[in-house]
Amino acid sequence: MDSVFSNLALGFSAAGTPTNLALCFIGALVGTLIGVLPGLGPIATIAILLPITFSLDPLGALIMLAGIYYGAQYGGSTTAILVNMPGETSSVVTTLDGHQMARQGRAGPALAIAALGSFFAGTVATFLVALFGPILASFAQNFGPPEYFALMLTGLIGAIVLASGSVLKAVAMVIVGLLLGCVGSDIETGEPRMTFGIPQIAEGINFTTLAVGLFGVAEILRNLEKTQDRTILGAKITGLMPTWADIRQSVMPVLRGTGLGSILGILPGNGAVLAPYASYTLEKKISRTPQRFGKGAIEGVAGPESANNAGAQTSFIPLLTLGIPPNAVMAMMVGAMTIQGIVPGPTVMNENPTLFWGMIASMWIGNLMLVIINLPLVGVWVRLLKVPYRILFPAILMFCCIGVYSINSSGIEVMLVALFGAIGYFLLKHGFEPAPLLLAFVLGPLMEENLRRSFLIARGDPMIFVNRPLSAFLLLVAVGLLILVLLPAIRKRREEVFHEEE
Amino acid sequence: MRVRSPQDLVGGIALIALAALAFSQIGDLRFGTASRMGPGYFPTVLAGLTGLVGLVLAARSLVLDGHGLESLNLRHGLPLLAAILVFGLTIRPLGLVLASALLFLVSAFASPELKWRETLVASVLLIGLAVLLFVVLLDLPFPVWPRM
Numbered sequence: 001m002d003s004v005f006s007n008l009a010l011g012f013s014a015a016g017t018p019t020n021l022a023l024c025f026i027g028a029l030v031g032t033l034i035g036v037l038p039g040l041g042p043i044a045t046i047a048i049l050l051p052i053t054f055s056l057d058p059l060g061a062l063i064m065l066a067g068i069y070y071g072a073q074y075g076g077s078t079t080a081i082l083v084n085m086p087g088e089t090s091s092v093v094t095t096l097d098g099h100q101m102a103r104q105g106r107a108g109p110a111l112a113i114a115a116l117g118s119f120f121a122g123t124v125a126t127f128l129v130a131l132f133g134p135i136l137a138s139f140a141q142n143f144g145p146p147e148y149f150a151l152m153l154t155g156l157i158g159a160i161v162l163a164s165g166s167v168l169k170a171v172a173m174v175i176v177g178l179l180l181g182c183v184g185s186d187i188e189t190g191e192p193r194m195t196f197g198i199p200q201i202a203e204g205i206n207f208t209t210l211a212v213g214l215f216g217v218a219e220i221l222r223n224l225e226k227t228q229d230r231t232i233l234g235a236k237i238t239g240l241m242p243t244w245a246d247i248r249q250s251v252m253p254v255l256r257g258t259g260l261g262s263i264l265g266i267l268p269g270n271g272a273v274l275a276p277y278a279s280y281t282l283e284k285k286i287s288r289t290p291q292r293f294g295k296g297a298i299e300g301v302a303g304p305e306s307a308n309n310a311g312a313q314t315s316f317i318p319l320l321t322l323g324i325p326p327n328a329v330m331a332m333m334v335g336a337m338t339i340q341g342i343v344p345g346p347t348v349m350n351e352n353p354t355l356f357w358g359m360i361a362s363m364w365i366g367n368l369m370l371v372i373i374n375l376p377l378v379g380v381w382v383r384l385l386k387v388p389y390r391i392l393f394p395a396i397l398m399f400c401c402i403g404v405y406s407i408n409s410s411g412i413e414v415m416l417v418a419l420f421g422a423i424g425y426f427l428l429k430h431g432f433e434p435a436p437l438l439l440a441f442v443l444g445p446l447m448e449e450n451l452r453r454s455f456l457i458a459r460g461d462p463m464i465f466v467n468r469p470l471s472a473f474l475l476l477v478a479v480g481l482l483i484l485v486l487l488p489a490i491r492k493r494r495e496e497v498f499h500e501e502e
Numbered sequence: 503m504r505v506r507s508p509q510d511l512v513g514g515i516a517l518i519a520l521a522a523l524a525f526s527q528i529g530d531l532r533f534g535t536a537s538r539m540g541p542g543y544f545p546t547v548l549a550g551l552t553g554l555v556g557l558v559l560a561a562r563s564l565v566l567d568g569h570g571l572e573s574l575n576l577r578h579g580l581p582l583l584a585a586i587l588v589f590g591l592t593i594r595p596l597g598l599v600l601a602s603a604l605l606f607l608v609s610a611f612a613s614p615e616l617k618w619r620e621t622l623v624a625s626v627l628l629i630g631l632a633v634l635l636f637v638v639l640l641d642l643p644f645p646v647w648p649r650m
Contacts, residue, residue: 189540191541194527220582225578394605394628398605405589411594415591421586429572456538
């Protein structure tokens with residue numbers, strides 16, 4: 001326990017430098033901005049802003065990128081409440097009761113509870129990361145190649161289970177992502193693989209190029225075909241502060257949401273996505289007045305918002321301790337770390353404690369900043385929503401192009417963005433979800449390396465994955481997840497959950 | 503035979519095509535053995551799986567009902583993709599300012615409602631912002647103007 005506090009103290013002193021505070025602020029602000037704006041998710045934004053972080057030191061870069069991620073979660077709930085339009089998928093549930101509250105003239109308390117609940121959840125989750133991070137990391141020191149392979153396989157299967165839409169199509173996306181990850185020179189022999197003779201991809205497809213195309217450009221294409229109708233509540237938001245009754249009603253949902261979100265966030269395969277749904281379902285089920293839900297029940301805002309933020313924070317745990325990203329956003333963080341010359345994994349904590357603890361401390365600082373900047377700035381965000389998309393999309397497009405160009409000063413890579421954008425649009429149009437693809441793309445080379453090593457150790461005997469208890473356990477989890485998703489009852493339920501999302 | 507899910511059929515065919523493309527590129531990369539995998543091992547297995555999933559998806563589209571095809575939005579899509587290509591082609595010879603200006607010009611044709619004056623003002627402001635951010639503040643090695 002003592003070491004947790006001394007470590008956190010180290011972290012706060014690292015994250016508390018003026019530069020890092022400023023970067024944290026910028027990240028949280030930019031994140032809120034993109035969370036508010038529809039059609040630009042955290043994955044695309046981190047991809048676009050990645051080049052900017054080249055000139056920063058590793059800690060500063062990661063602090064800013066993490067800020068974008070949780071900032072986006074906050075921003076998404078603001079638009080969910082005020083405009084009935086979730087800025088991010090994670091805030092879909094908030095529209096149900098949050099927007100109803102806004103219609104009843106209680107937008108202020110809804111926003112305040114969302115922010116305070118998130119802040120509380122963020123605080124608890126930060127502490128959990130600090131507490132369990134070291135334990136998990138020292139545990140992971142014993143991982144060999146078979147364990148890592150099994151863990152990544154479980155993560156990808158988790159991503160399939162939690163993807164919306166057809167299971168088979170999610171499987172396809174994971175396989176295609178792994179296949180794309182193979183492009184480039186072979187890790188052992190250096191032979192070029194599937195490079196089509198293009199020198200710009202001789203070292204592999206740049207994952208920024210892929211992410212900007214699949215998420216940035218494809219999203220613009222999809223947004224352009226939707227007719228824009230945004231009904232913004234024109235009325236002034238009065239009385240930001242919730243009443244005592246509001247707070248009393250919210251305390252337990254916030255606590256339960258925090259617990260649920262923290263657990264789901266650690267799960268491989270983007271469990272954080274489920275957190276708000278799980279919390280909403282739970283609150284509605286145990287409420288004495290379930291009929292109030294959907295009509296402006298404050299519990300329906302407090303629980304999911306806390307769960308959402310807790311999940312967002314704890315999803316850093318697998319990344320920081322095992323070096324395995326649990327979702328596509330964390331996959332982007334892996335990219336950012338690699339560019340900075342840091343190999344994510346259990347060694348980061350020992351070799352680079354300032355980085356590890358600084359980042360954890362910055363999450364708490366960032367959450368505090370969000371509470372402070374988000375509530376007074378609500379008016380600004382609402383006005384931003386009135387900027388027409390015909391002005392926004394060329395601006396987003398320009399930043400996409402400049403961002404990709406600045407990585408390698410290569411015009412060809414910019415043109416590849418157009419290709420991946422077209423592919424991403426094709427995927428969206430045919431019911432394929434691109435997030436598992438990106439995750440698999442990042443994990444692919446790691447999986448291949450660990451598979452090769454495992455087989456080398458075992459002289460080609462696949463039983464090595466079953467004979468080692470830990471990898472056997474992980475594979476069992478993977479099989480369990482697969483069975484779960486194929487069971488008819490669960491399958492139906494899964495479709496319902498994701499149907500609400502649409 | 504009736505196609506019950508055109509969306510899945512097209513998706514399946516696309517996966518099969520991708521697998522074929524991958525196989526053509528894998529060519530004679532050494533496959534190796536399980537204990538000593540060659541560079542071709544992982545890609546071959548994955549390309550095979552891609553084709554297999556594609557086949558299953560396409561076959562399933564004849565049996566299970568699913569979504570119809572959504573129309574592709576070429577009216578907005580083509581100018582948008584063209585704008586990216588133009589930027590990629592012109593950034594090196596023409597520099598950041600002119601390449602971005604061309605990007606705004608071409609992408610304007612993708613706009614749902616075009617207002618030239620507004621586009622002009624917005625692009626001048628945004629290009630200025632980009633130069634300030636990337637060249638002045640971040641000091642990235644960008645060609646700003648055409649090389650003489």
